[in-house]
Amino acid sequence: MSSVGIERDHSSPAGLIIRQKEPTNLEMPFDQLGSYLTPTELFYIRSHFQAPQIDTSNYRLRIDGAVTRPLALSYEELRKMPSETRIATLECAGNGRVFLVPQVRGAQWELGAVGNAEWRGVPLRALLERAGLEDAACEVVFEGADHGVPAEEPKPPLPISYARSLSCAKALQPEVLIAYEMNGRDLSRDHGFPVRAIVPGHYGMASVKWLTRIQAVRQPFQGYWQTSDYGYWDFLDGKPVRRPLTEMKLKSAIARPSVYETLLPDRMYTVFGAAWAGETVAAEIAVSTDGGKTWAEAQFLDPAHRYAWRRWKFDWPTPKEPGRYTLLARAKDADGAAQPDEHDWNYGTYVISHLLPIEVIVEDLACPET
Amino acid sequence: MSSVGIERDHSSPAGLIIRQKEPTNLEMPFDQLGSYLTPTELFYIRSHFQAPQIDTSNYRLRIDGAVTRPLALSYEELRKMPSETRIATLECAGNGRVFLVPQVRGAQWELGAVGNAEWRGVPLRALLERAGLEDAACEVVFEGADHGVPAEEPKPPLPISYARSLSCAKALQPEVLIAYEMNGRDLSRDHGFPVRAIVPGHYGMASVKWLTRIQAVRQPFQGYWQTSDYGYWDFLDGKPVRRPLTEMKLKSAIARPSVYETLLPDRMYTVFGAAWAGETVAAEIAVSTDGGKTWAEAQFLDPAHRYAWRRWKFDWPTPKEPGRYTLLARAKDADGAAQPDEHDWNYGTYVISHLLPIEVIVEDLACPET
Numbered sequence: 023m024s025s026v027g028i029e030r031d032h033s034s035p036a037g038l039i040i041r042q043k044e045p046t047n048l049e050m051p052f053d054q055l056g057s058y059l060t061p062t063e064l065f066y067i068r069s070h071f072q073a074p075q076i077d078t079s080n081y082r083l084r085i086d087g088a089v090t091r092p093l094a095l096s097y098e099e100l101r102k103m104p105s106e107t108r109i110a111t112l113e114c115a116g117n118g119r120v121f122l123v124p125q126v127r128g129a130q131w132e133l134g135a136v137g138n139a140e141w142r143g144v145p146l147r148a149l150l151e152r153a154g155l156e157d158a159a160c161e162v163v164f165e166g167a168d169h170g171v172p173a174e175e176p177k178p179p180l181p182i183s184y185a186r187s188l189s190c191a192k193a194l195q196p197e198v199l200i201a202y203e204m205n206g207r208d209l210s211r212d213h214g215f216p217v218r219a220i221v222p223g224h225y226g227m228a229s230v231k232w233l234t235r236i237q238a239v240r241q242p243f244q245g246y247w248q249t250s251d252y253g254y255w256d257f258l259d260g261k262p263v264r265r266p267l268t269e270m271k272l273k274s275a276i277a278r279p280s281v282y283e284t285l286l287p288d289r290m291y292t293v294f295g296a297a298w299a300g301e302t303v304a305a306e307i308a309v310s311t312d313g314g315k316t317w318a319e320a321q322f323l324d325p326a327h328r329y330a331w332r333r334w335k336f337d338w339p340t341p342k343e344p345g346r347y348t349l350l351a352r353a354k355d356a357d358g359a360a361q362p363d364e365h366d367w368n369y370g371t372y373v374i375s376h377l378l379p380i381e382v383i384v385e386d387l388a389c390p391e392t
Numbered sequence: 393m394s395s396v397g398i399e400r401d402h403s404s405p406a407g408l409i410i411r412q413k414e415p416t417n418l419e420m421p422f423d424q425l426g427s428y429l430t431p432t433e434l435f436y437i438r439s440h441f442q443a444p445q446i447d448t449s450n451y452r453l454r455i456d457g458a459v460t461r462p463l464a465l466s467y468e469e470l471r472k473m474p475s476e477t478r479i480a481t482l483e484c485a486g487n488g489r490v491f492l493v494p495q496v497r498g499a500q501w502e503l504g505a506v507g508n509a510e511w512r513g514v515p516l517r518a519l520l521e522r523a524g525l526e527d528a529a530c531e532v533v534f535e536g537a538d539h540g541v542p543a544e545e546p547k548p549p550l551p552i553s554y555a556r557s558l559s560c561a562k563a564l565q566p567e568v569l570i571a572y573e574m575n576g577r578d579l580s581r582d583h584g585f586p587v588r589a590i591v592p593g594h595y596g597m598a599s600v601k602w603l604t605r606i607q608a609v610r611q612p613f614q615g616y617w618q619t620s621d622y623g624y625w626d627f628l629d630g631k632p633v634r635r636p637l638t639e640m641k642l643k644s645a646i647a648r649p650s651v652y653e654t655l656l657p658d659r660m661y662t663v664f665g666a667a668w669a670g671e672t673v674a675a676e677i678a679v680s681t682d683g684g685k686t687w688a689e690a691q692f693l694d695p696a697h698r699y700a701w702r703r704w705k706f707d708w709p710t711p712k713e714p715g716r717y718t719l720l721a722r723a724k725d726a727d728g729a730a731q732p733d734e735h736d737w738n739y740g741t742y743v744i745s746h747l748l749p750i751e752v753i754v755e756d757l758a759c760p761e762t
Contacts, residue, residue: 087629163631175544178625178632179737185631237629244633249619255548259457259607261533261555262548263614367549 038064041129045069046212050134055277055296058324058333059109060137062205067212068114068135070184070247071170074232078216083200087163087237090154097216101202103144108199110222111138111298111331112229115252115267118275118374126371133275133378136298138331141220143201147194149236155194159238161187163245164219164230176250186230186252187243187266188221197222197329200233222329223300224268225372227252255368262368269300271375272361274307274334274353284383288342293320297353298331306354309336313348314363314377320351340384349380408434411499415439416582420504425647425666428694428703429479430507432575437582438484438505440554440617441540444602448586453570457533457607460524467586471572473514478569480592481508481668481701482599485622485637488645488744496741503645503748506668508701511590513571517564519606525564529608531557533615534589534600546620556600556622557613557636558591567592567699570603592699593670594638595742597622625738632738639670641745642731644677644704644723654753658712663690667723668701676724679706683718684733684747690721710754719750 038048048067050060078097086092114135116128150162166184171177192198199220202209209215214231221228227247248266255262274297285291293311297304303326308317320336334351341347354360362376408418418437420430448467456462484505486498520532536554541547562568569590572579579585584601591598597617618636625632644667655661663681667674673696678687690706704721711717724730732746 165631176620176623176625176634176740182632239628243631244619244635245631246625246634249614249623249634250546253546253619255546255616258609258613261535261613261615262552264546264616264619265614370546 038067039132039134041131045071046073047129049131050137052133052275052277053280055294055333058138059205060139062139062207062210062213065137065139065204065213066114066135068226069168069212070172071168073211074167075211076167076216076232081216081234083217083233084235085149085153086235088156088159088240089150089238090156091152093149093153100144100200100217103148105142105144106199107140107142108197108220108222109138109140109327109330110197110220111136111329112226113270113273113298115225115227115372116374118378119371121374121378122365122371128371133277136275136296136331139205141199141201142203142206143199143217143220145196146198146200146219146236147196149200150193150238155190155238158240159190160241161189161239161243162193163187163235163237163239163243164233165235165237166230167232167234172246172251174251177246182246184230184247185243185245186228186247187239187245188228190238192221192224192268200236223270225252225270228268252372254370254372267369267372270298271373272299272302272304272353272355272359273297273375274304274351274361275378276349276351276380279349279380279382281380282383284385284387285340287340287344287384287386289340291338291340293336293338293349294333295351296331296333297351299353299355301328302355302357303328304332304353305356307332307334308352309338310350310352311338311347313379314350317352344385347382347384349382350377352377408437409502409504411501415441416443417499419501420507422502422504422645422647423650425664425703428508429575430509432509432577432580432583435507435509435574435583436484436505438596439538439582440542441538443581444537445581446537446586446602451586451604453587453603454605454607455519455523456605458526458529458610459520459608460526461522463519463523467572470514470570470587473518475512475514476569477510477512478567478590478592479508479510479697479700480567480590481506481699482596483640483643483668485595485597485742486744488748489741491744491748492735492741498741503647506645506666506701509575511569511571512573512576513569513587513590515566516568516570516589516606517566519570520563520608525560525608528610529560530611531559531609531613532563533557533605533607533609533613534603535605535607536600537602537604542616542621544621547616552616554600554617555613555615556598556617557609557615558598560608562591562594562638570606593640595622595640598638622742624740624742637739637742640668641743642669642672642674642723642725642729643667643745644674644721644731645748646719646721646750649719649750649752651750652753654755654757655710657710657714657754657756659710661708661710663706663708663719664703665721666701666703667721669723669725671698672725672727673698674702674723675726677702677704678722679708680720680722681708681717683749684720687722714755717752717754719752720747722747
């Protein structure tokens with residue numbers, strides 16, 4: 023991993039890192055981690071196709087399929103319904119991919135395809151109740167207005183709309199929103215204007231942007247982004263079976279220092295980062311400055327709220343001895359389960375939640391006395 | 393398509409065409425199509441991994457999962473059960489791949505990854521009755537003794553056994569056999585010795601070789617060879633969904649002449665081929681010798697038996713005019729549905745059942761009089 027030669031998006035004041043220009047895929051420089059809520063202009067952008075331009079006067083959100091009262095809501099109608107806010111961390115399922123050895127294909131995300139924001143919208147549950155979700159429904163499919171031919175095989179030959187399903191069990195939980203605001207303002211086009219799903223606890227691919235349809239289905243949906251992409255190998259009675267990615271795994275990441283940063287010897291340096299999880303919370307955080315031989319407890323800076331990250335810090339008296347040091351952070355959840363040491367390749371190029379080494383150089387930059 | 397530079401397997405007297413040496417993938421030179429039953433030494437071989445060597449004294453066929461009386465049958469016990477024979481055409485789902493434009497990856501099968509043989513074994517239905525298939529079962533998974541890491545993404549990182557599922561509806565049909573003989577002799581190692589599944593009407597990938605386990609399951613099996621490989625895109629309410637390949641599509645193929653063969657002008661040439669289908673039969677066959685502009689009826693040489701091919705012939709008075717001529721064969725099923733003109737790319741590199749052109753040269757090879 024290296025930040026050498028990265029290209030910044032100078033149209034954004036925050037200088038997001040460009041991973042792909044078209045469609046727009048931008049990463050937060052994770053060493054800029056600061057506030058609990060990530061400013062919208064620093065929030066990573068993950069797009070599969072060109073961002074659609076949607077006119078709210080024509081916009082309709084269809085809710086249909088296995089429901090007794092299909093709906094087609096205008097933007098105004100949606101905004102008139104009782105709304106709620108949720109703070110939720112979204113992480114791209116491929117965040118940290120650049121750490122994988124051997125190198126793999128796909129956007130080479132470093133650490134910053136993650137952010138924490140406040141979202142406002144209508145709980146999906148309220149919409150499904152209004153539409154009369156049938157008992158026979160097992161999932162709802164979110165469909166976006168973005169479309170194209172996907173990149174990887176096996177793929178359908180013609181353009182398709184981005185679509186992902188959610189189990190009814192999760193869809194009916196109060197945290198899931200059909201959102202139209204991010205951090206107190208209307209969604210920006212790149213973040214899904216006018217309406218997107220927000221699925222707290224799941225990787226970002228579940229929070230479908232430019233949402234135009236919610237379709238209840240009676241059979242599990244086997245769409246492209248459930249099977250070919252955003253899938254993993256689970257084991258059923260010893261045999262691998264393909265399943266869609268859903269819940270985020272427990273993870274912690276070091277924002278500062280960044281990789282190959284040079285630190286002065288024999289000073290107090292505050293290591294700073296964040297930790298998050300899916301349906302659980304990061305309950306403990308520890309840091310190692312010797313590549314994992316020894317560990318010390320770090321301090322959380324934020325309370326434990328499900329679905330939101332917790333920033334943490336660790337005051338490190340840097341060594342007197344110059345050299346290379348490898349920093350690691352390791353979170354544990356409320357049940358004491360810790361992040362794994364190694365990547366699980368059953369997840370392919372996704373779910374990079376193992377311990378990610380940050381190597382730094384301790385060196386006295388002052389001129390030697392002569 | 394061209395046969396130039398093909399490599400033959402000289403260890404087999406019939407000279408099968410080598411598509412891949414390891415694992416063994418051999419094709420019948422389709423211009424050698426002769427008898428109704430394809431001789432075993434001419435029958436194509438499709439392997440995913442190295443052929444396992446199985447000692448029948450240790451062999452057990454496990455039947456378990458959603459059954460009330462799990463079984464583990466020895467080879468002798470299986471052979472003592474009442475047996476039946478079935479004539480069935482097996483076709484590799486990728487047969488004809490070399491005809492696809494643009495060219496695609498995968499073994500470049502020409503026309504000969506298809507054959508018709510007589511199989512002997514125990515009806516699967518009898519085994520499932522003996523094991524007490526539960527009502528809750530929806531599929532049975534056939535598992536082979538062959539294993540390895542599959543070639544194409546998305547794939548699991550560690551070796552897995554070849555496995556494919558079959559709906560219970562099909563598994564309980566009388567035609568499905570757990571077979572141990574092919575054309576009156578014990579299965580050869582390359583054809584699945586000692587025991588394989590035979591699923592008449594389905595592409596060859598369903599007829600799992602080196603069968604060691606039949607597991608009844610209560611949920612559709614999402615294994616590698618159902619999703620990543622041997623899958624296709626179906627459309628549900630406009631959205632593509634991934635489904636496993638099953639039934640063979642109606643198809644006809646010209647065995648003689650072969651591509652770029654030179655024929656004499658103004659003679660009677662007998663065009664010869666075969667036609668087959670999945671759960672229906674080839675009921676009509678027509679031939680065009682002008683690239684599809686005009687069609688004439690050809691004659692079947694075999695009766696219509698479900699699951700077995702029908703050879704056919706067409707007597708063509710070759711043109712007086714030298715030149716290039718494009719031959720096509722087109723089958724219709726009992727409902728009058730015909731083979732399509734073009735490949736359906738929702739099947740990716742499989743199900744090549746459209747009209748396949750055979751271009752020939754009509755030329756007088758005699759020395760011109762001077």
